[in-house]
Amino acid sequence: MKILSIVGARPQFIKLGPLSKEIRKQHDEIIIHTGQHFDKEMSEQIFYDLKIPKPDYNLKINGGAHGEQTGRMMIKLEKLVQDIKPDAMIVFGDTNSTIAGTIIGAKLHIPIVHVEAGLRSFNRSMPEEINRIIADHTSDLLFSPTMTAVNNLVNEGLKDKTFLTGDIMVDALSENVEKINNDSSIINRLNIKNNKYFLLTLHRPYNVDDPSRLNLIIKKLGIINTSIIFPIHPRTEKVLTNNNIKVGKNILLIKPQGYLDFLALINSAEKILTDSGGVQKEAYILKKRCITIRSETEWVETLIGGWNRLVDPGNNDFIKQVISTEAPEKHQYIFGHNVAKKMVTIINNHLTKN
Ligand code: UD1
Numbered sequence: 001m002k003i004l005s006i007v008g009a010r011p012q013f014i015k016l017g018p019l020s021k022e023i024r025k026q027h028d029e030i031i032i033h034t035g036q037h038f039d040k041e042m043s044e045q046i047f048y049d050l051k052i053p054k055p056d057y058n059l060k061i062n063g064g065a066h067g068e069q070t071g072r073m074m075i076k077l078e079k080l081v082q083d084i085k086p087d088a089m090i091v092f093g094d095t096n097s098t099i100a101g102t103i104i105g106a107k108l109h110i111p112i113v114h115v116e117a118g119l120r121s122f123n124r125s126m127p128e129e130i131n132r133i134i135a136d137h138t139s140d141l142l143f144s145p146t147m148t149a150v151n152n153l154v155n156e157g158l159k160d161k162t163f164l165t166g167d168i169m170v171d172a173l174s175e176n177v178e179k180i181n182n183d184s185s186i187i188n189r190l191n192i193k194n195n196k197y198f199l200l201t202l203h204r205p206y207n208v209d210d211p212s213r214l215n216l217i218i219k220k221l222g223i224i225n226t227s228i229i230f231p232i233h234p235r236t237e238k239v240l241t242n243n244n245i246k247v248g249k250n251i252l253l254i255k256p257q258g259y260l261d262f263l264a265l266i267n268s269a270e271k272i273l274t275d276s277g278g279v280q281k282e283a284y285i286l287k288k289r290c291i292t293i294r295s296e297t298e299w300v301e302t303l304i305g306g307w308n309r310l311v312d313p314g315n316n317d318f319i320k321q322v323i324s325t326e327a328p329e330k331h332q333y334i335f336g337h338n339v340a341k342k343m344v345t346i347i348n349n350h351l352t353k354n
């Protein structure tokens with residue numbers, strides 16, 4: 001089969017890595033990068049770290065409001081997909097690149113596989129929540145990472161298309177975490193000590209687009225005694241710079257990191273502070289306590305046993321929660337194994353060429 005994978009944002013490259021490798025054992029794969037993420041650290045470095053072949057096409061569409069960004073992607077994708085004539089398309093997660101792909105694929109009657117289907121925060125003010133619903137309802141095969149995600153799809157009448165595959169990020173993590181001792185020198189370069197710092201990432205619009213909210217988070221974290229390593233997302237960096245928000249002396253701002261360096265930073269951290277979906281899971285799998293700066297999470301399994309906690313920076317006990325040393329309960333393994341293989345088997349069984 002000729003399989004077209006569409007990606008555009010950092011977490012999608014990471015999900016593509018192990019699946020692309022597995023697809024290429026049996027099928028022809030073409031990769032379209034929409035260009036949504038484009039800085040070297042956000043894109044090229046991740047392709048390099050995960051050894052993903054260079055995209056066949058880069059649409060170079062980034063920035064702009066949601067409708068504009070998605071619309072510009074769709075205009076280019078429509079023409080390209082008609083030229084490529086794939087037998088199936090694969091889209092990942094919940095970004096604007098995901099829905100640009102699914103809407104075009106569905107209208108051109110190309111079978112679509114949605115990887116990471118069924119996630120719901122039940123908070124429609126998140127752009128991702130709208131994207132997830134559109135992607136799930138326009139796709140033909142829905143690959144869910146967890147039973148919670150499966151149940152969400154069953155509740156929306158999508159049971160017949162849904163498969164519990166496990167989380168593809170597990171494959172990326174397990175293949176790459178073994179390499180960090182040899183291939184990452186970030187811990188030495190930053191001269192940081194094992195288990196003596198917190199790792200921070202922030203990029204959700206509701207945390208970072210309002211400068212007063214971002215300032216509140218940064219100010220509160222700036223008064224604690226622990227060092228905080230903060231690889232800053234370009235969205236967040238813009239707001240910080242444009243509003244001249246100063247960070248405390250305990251916070252080390254660094255560029256976004258490559259995948260291996262970032263895994264090394266998680267692996268040596270005492271605790272993770274984040275609003276990222278992927279980072280919450282990686283923290284859980286690597287048995288790191290996580291503070292999620294959000295009021296809800298799609299990854300509810302990570303909350304079991306207190307490994308992950310949802311905290312509100314506006315609350316008086318925010319810092320108390322951040323520095324709490326309370327030990328979590330026994331760890332349960334929940335995200336599956338050998339996920340790429342399972343996905344390709346399902347694709348083979350359900351989308352074989354007529
Ligand atoms: C996007 C996804 C979000 C995902 C996140 C992963 C949507 C609606 N949002 O959010 O679901 O969690 O990616 O990181 O699709 N920028 C740069 N350089 C880059 C990338 C982005 O300067 O390499 C700038 C953009 O020009 C834009 C801002 O950062 O001004 C936000 O980028 P955008 O891709 O629109 O949204 P994200 O916040 O990255």
Ligand code: UDP
Nearest residue numbers: 010011014231256257258259262276277278
């Ligand atoms: N990540 C990375 N470098 C960084 C920060 C994160 O490689 O500096 C990886 C991280 O390991 C995870 C993914 O990016 O696999 C998460 O992406 P992001 O937080 O941008 O998006 P989300 O998962 O919230 O959609």
